[in-house]
Amino acid sequence: METEVLIVGAGPAGAAASALLSTYGIANVVINKYPGVSNTPRAHITNQRGVEVFRDLGLEGEVIKNATPQHLMGEHVYATSLAGRELGRLRTWYTHPHFKAEHDLASPSAVCDLPQHILEPILLNAAAARGSSVRFNTELLTFTQDDDGVTATVKDRLTDGRYEIRAKYLIGADGGNSAVVEQLGLPLVGKMGLGGSINVVFEADLSRFAEHRPGDMYWFIQPGVGHDGNGIGVLRMVRPWTRWIGVWGYDVAAGEPSLTEADGIRIAHQLIGDDTVPVKVESISTWAVNDVYATDNMKGRVFCVGDAVHRHSPMNGLGSNTSMQDSYNLCWKLMMVLRGQAAPSLLDSYREERLPVAKQIVQRAKKSDGLMPPLFMALRLPPASGAQALRDALDALDAPTPEATERRRDFDAALRATIMGFNTHGVETNQHYTSGAIVSDGTPDQVAPRDEEIYHFATSRPGRHLPHVWVTRDQHRVSTFDLCGRGRFTLLTGINGAAWRDAAELVSKRFGVPLRVHSIGRGCDYEDSYGDYQTMSETGEDGVLLIRPDHMVAWRAASLTEDPEATLAEVMAKILGR
Ligand code: FDA
Structure with missing residues (x-):
C-alpha cells in the first residue's frame, strides 16, 4: 500500500x-x-490556540457544540471534600473579569473543556x-x-x-x-514515572454541590499520599455535573495498585465527602506523571x-x-x-x-506541579502527620490568634499562587519562532512589556503569531485569523498597498505557490472599522504582513519597498528554500 x-x-x-x-x-x-x-x-482543556486549529479546519462549530463552555470551567474550589469545608477559591481559565478581557482580545476562539x-x-x-x-x-x-x-x-x-x-x-x-x-x-531528557495517580471515571449527579460554583476541577486536601502523609485529590468534571473523574494518588514505590469497583466507589465517596451519593464506576486506571522532552x-x-x-x-x-x-x-x-x-x-x-x-x-x-507542596508547608504539619494532625491544622486556620494569622497569610498566598497552574495565557499564546521559515524585517528584538508567561503579547514581528483583531466586511465582523490559514500564505496590506497585490500575483506565478492578498482599510476588501488593525499591524498603509498557513508572521515591511516584487520574491525564496 x-x-x-x-x-x-x-x-x-x-x-x-x-x-x-x-x-x-x-x-x-x-x-x-x-x-x-x-x-x-x-x-480536557482546549485552549485558544487549540480551538483555533479546529477553526482553521472549519470544525470550531463542532467543538462548541460538544464542549463545556468557559463560563462553567472557572471556579476552582479548594476544600476538604466537595461537600466539605471550603478553604478558598480561584477564578481560573481566564474567567476573572480582568483576564476575561485579555482572553477575549487575544483570539476569536474561547478556551473550552472538551x-x-x-x-x-x-x-x-x-x-x-x-x-x-x-x-x-x-x-x-x-x-x-x-x-x-x-x-x-x-x-x-x-x-x-x-x-x-x-x-x-x-x-x-x-x-x-x-x-x-x-x-x-x-x-530524551527528563524523568518518567514521577508520582502515581488513580483515575476513577464515574457517573454521579453532583449538581447540588457544583452548579452554584461551576468549575472543571475541585481540589481537596485530605489525608493520603504525596505530601508527608497528606494528599490532594481532585474531582474533574467530564460532563456538567453528572460525569466525573476522581483523581487520587498512590505510592509509586509500593507498585501499581490493583483496584476493584469497590475501591473506585470508596475513592469517589471520599472526594465527594458524602457516602449517600449514588456512584456508578465506569473505569479505573492508573497513570504516572512524566517530565520529559526530546x-x-x-x-x-x-x-x-x-x-x-x-x-x-x-x-x-x-x-x-x-x-x-x-x-x-x-x-x-x-x-x-x-x-x-x-x-x-x-x-x-x-x-x-x-x-x-x-x-x-x-x-x-x-513548575506548576511545584505549586502544590507550599499549601502543606503553610499548614506547618509535623512530619508523617496523620489525619487528625491535618484536621487540626486546617481548624487552626480559623483561630483568632497571631500565630494563626501568619499561617492564614502563608496558606492563602500558597493557594493564590496555584493560579499559575491554570492561567498562563502567555505560555499558550506567545509561542514564537526563529528559523529558516521566518525572515527578519531588520527591526531589533522587542521585549514584551509584561510577564510573557502570564500575559498575551500581541505584535506583528516576524516569528510571532498574527494578532487577532476584528475587521468588517459587508457590515459583518471577521477576525484577521479568518483572512489567513487554510493551507495558504496570505498578504495583509493597507489602502496604499496595491503594489503588493501586483507583486504577489507575479511571485505566486513564478513560484507556483498561491498567495492570497487582502487589503484592510477604508474602501478596501475589509474595513478597519474599529481602527484596531492599524495599531496591531505595526505597518503603514503601504506596508504588508506576510502570514504563513499556520498564522505565524513570516515577514513584514513597514512600507512599500522600491521593488515590491523583487523584495517579496527574495522573502519567499528564503522561506521555501528555493
Ligand atoms: P496519544 O497518547 O493521545 O496518542 C497516541 C496514539 O498512538 C494512540 O492512538 C495510540 O493507540 C497510538 N499508538 C501508539 N503506539 C502505536 C503503534 N506502535 N502503532 C500504531 N499506533 C500506536 N493533557 C492535557 O493537556 N490536559 C489534561 O487534563 C490531561 N489529562 C490527562 C489524563 C490522563 C490520565 C492521561 C494519560 C493524559 C492526560 N493528558 C492531559 C495528556 C494528554 O492526554 C496527551 O498530552 C495527549 O493525548 C497527547 O496526544 P498524542 O496524540 O501525542 O498522544
Missing part, C-alpha cells in the same frame, strides 16, 4: 495531522493500534470525510527509510497479518511510549509530534493542545514540499520551531 504521509497514532496529534493533511489534499493513512479512539476522557474521547472523533471524522484512510487495530512494528521514502511494516491486530505501507514521509504521533522515537533513537524531533523523512516528544503533568492543560499545534506547524510544510512548492529544507524549521516549545511547556508544567 502506498501513500504520501503515514501517520502513526490517532490521538490529538495524529488525528490533527490527518485532518490537516486531508484538508490540504495530501493523501495520508493514519493507523492506531487500538480498536477505537481514546476510551477515557484524559485531556474531553479527549470527544475531541479525537471530531478530527478523525473530518479526516476520513476529507480523504484520509483511518485504520484501527493496526500497529506499527518497524520502519526503514531511504532517499525516496519510508517503508513501514504494520500488523493487523484482528488477523495477526503483516503488511507494508510505503510513504514519502512518516509522522510518529504514537504517544508517551513512542516506538518511532525509540527506533529513530531521538534523545532534544530532537525528526530524522530524515520521519517527524515526531505530540507526547512522543514532550510528556508532562496535566497542570496548565498543555498536553493535547501542544500536540495538535505540532501538527499544525508541520503539515503545511509537508504539503508544500510534497507539491514541489518548497525545498525539503523547509522541513528543518519544524525542528527549529517546535523543540524550544516542547522544552518550555514541559518546564512550565513541572
Whole structure:
C-alpha cells in the first residue's frame, strides 16, 4: 500500500495531522493500534490556540457544540471534600473579569473543556470525510527509510497479518511510549514515572454541590499520599455535573495498585465527602506523571509530534493542545514540499520551531506541579502527620490568634499562587519562532512589556503569531485569523498597498505557490472599522504582513519597498528554500 504521509497514532496529534493533511489534499493513512479512539476522557482543556486549529479546519462549530463552555470551567474550589469545608477559591481559565478581557482580545476562539474521547472523533471524522484512510487495530512494528521514502511494516491486530505501507514521509504521533522515537533513537531528557495517580471515571449527579460554583476541577486536601502523609485529590468534571473523574494518588514505590469497583466507589465517596451519593464506576486506571522532552524531533523523512516528544503533568492543560499545534506547524510544510512548492529544507524549521516549545511547556508544567507542596508547608504539619494532625491544622486556620494569622497569610498566598497552574495565557499564546521559515524585517528584538508567561503579547514581528483583531466586511465582523490559514500564505496590506497585490500575483506565478492578498482599510476588501488593525499591524498603509498557513508572521515591511516584487520574491525564496 502506498501513500504520501503515514501517520502513526490517532490521538490529538495524529488525528490533527490527518485532518490537516486531508484538508490540504495530501493523501495520508493514519493507523492506531487500538480498536477505537481514546476510551477515557484524559485531556480536557482546549485552549485558544487549540480551538483555533479546529477553526482553521472549519470544525470550531463542532467543538462548541460538544464542549463545556468557559463560563462553567472557572471556579476552582479548594476544600476538604466537595461537600466539605471550603478553604478558598480561584477564578481560573481566564474567567476573572480582568483576564476575561485579555482572553477575549487575544483570539476569536474561547478556551473550552472538551474531553479527549470527544475531541479525537471530531478530527478523525473530518479526516476520513476529507480523504484520509483511518485504520484501527493496526500497529506499527518497524520502519526503514531511504532517499525516496519510508517503508513501514504494520500488523493487523484482528488477523495477526503483516503488511507494508510505503510513504514519502512518516509522522510518529504514537504517544508517551513512542516506538518511532525509540527506533529513530531521538534523545530524551527528563524523568518518567514521577508520582502515581488513580483515575476513577464515574457517573454521579453532583449538581447540588457544583452548579452554584461551576468549575472543571475541585481540589481537596485530605489525608493520603504525596505530601508527608497528606494528599490532594481532585474531582474533574467530564460532563456538567453528572460525569466525573476522581483523581487520587498512590505510592509509586509500593507498585501499581490493583483496584476493584469497590475501591473506585470508596475513592469517589471520599472526594465527594458524602457516602449517600449514588456512584456508578465506569473505569479505573492508573497513570504516572512524566517530565520529559526530546532534544530532537525528526530524522530524515520521519517527524515526531505530540507526547512522543514532550510528556508532562496535566497542570496548565498543555498536553493535547501542544500536540495538535505540532501538527499544525508541520503539515503545511509537508504539503508544500510534497507539491514541489518548497525545498525539503523547509522541513528543518519544524525542528527549529517546535523543540524550544516542547522544552518550555514541559518546564512550565513541572513548575506548576511545584505549586502544590507550599499549601502543606503553610499548614506547618509535623512530619508523617496523620489525619487528625491535618484536621487540626486546617481548624487552626480559623483561630483568632497571631500565630494563626501568619499561617492564614502563608496558606492563602500558597493557594493564590496555584493560579499559575491554570492561567498562563502567555505560555499558550506567545509561542514564537526563529528559523529558516521566518525572515527578519531588520527591526531589533522587542521585549514584551509584561510577564510573557502570564500575559498575551500581541505584535506583528516576524516569528510571532498574527494578532487577532476584528475587521468588517459587508457590515459583518471577521477576525484577521479568518483572512489567513487554510493551507495558504496570505498578504495583509493597507489602502496604499496595491503594489503588493501586483507583486504577489507575479511571485505566486513564478513560484507556483498561491498567495492570497487582502487589503484592510477604508474602501478596501475589509474595513478597519474599529481602527484596531492599524495599531496591531505595526505597518503603514503601504506596508504588508506576510502570514504563513499556520498564522505565524513570516515577514513584514513597514512600507512599500522600491521593488515590491523583487523584495517579496527574495522573502519567499528564503522561506521555501528555493
Ligand atoms: P496519544 O497518547 O493521545 O496518542 C497516541 C496514539 O498512538 C494512540 O492512538 C495510540 O493507540 C497510538 N499508538 C501508539 N503506539 C502505536 C503503534 N506502535 N502503532 C500504531 N499506533 C500506536 N493533557 C492535557 O493537556 N490536559 C489534561 O487534563 C490531561 N489529562 C490527562 C489524563 C490522563 C490520565 C492521561 C494519560 C493524559 C492526560 N493528558 C492531559 C495528556 C494528554 O492526554 C496527551 O498530552 C495527549 O493525548 C497527547 O496526544 P498524542 O496524540 O501525542 O498522544
